Amino acid sequence: MVLQKLVHWDEVVTRRCYFTLQNKQLITLLQKISWLGDGPIWLVLIVGFPIIEGKQGLYVSLSMLLAALVNVFCFKPIKNRIKRQRPFVRFDDMIAKTKAGGQYSFPSSHTTHAVSFLVGLGMFEPSLVVLMSAFVLVIALSRVILGVHYLGDILIAAVLGVASGISAVLIVTYTL
Helix, strand or coil: HHHHHHHHHHHHHHHHHHHHHCCCCHHHHHHHHHHHHHCCCHHHHHHHHHHHHCCCHHHHHHHHHHHHHHHHHHHHHHHHHCCCCCCHHHHHCCCCCCCCCCCEEEEEEHHHHHHHHHHHHHHHHHHHHHHHCCCCCCCHHHHCCCCCCCCHHHHHHHHHHHHHHHHHHHHHHCCC
């Protein structure tokens, strides 16, 4: 009963976000930001930090790489086990405004990776936290507004991202 109410609330809020924010310029901007979250921005940071910041930058990059591995090997099976249909599949009146990146929606891989990378970045480069937090938030919300995730997908993904990010930072910190 409680789970059904949560799912219903999640669907209602997701649909409201999707239909309220269908502005052509906003969608175009969010498509570009979502694309950056596909990997390009993270690759630039992973390669760039050791070059710019030396040993400290290497720690950032290693924590990001380790978090990515944790995310893929621990959380992808959750997605395949839960098998939650994406909003644009579940609702005939919704259209995916970007590439979905897989068949199922829960949890959001974009958000899990973005948040876990933010944790690593924040632990080693705290001066970037505010800027990157805003970017990560927009990546996460873009997935809802673009019709490929529910709000609940990104909320749970954020929790998972914090867990994998902290785990990666601890492993990197205490093994190097």
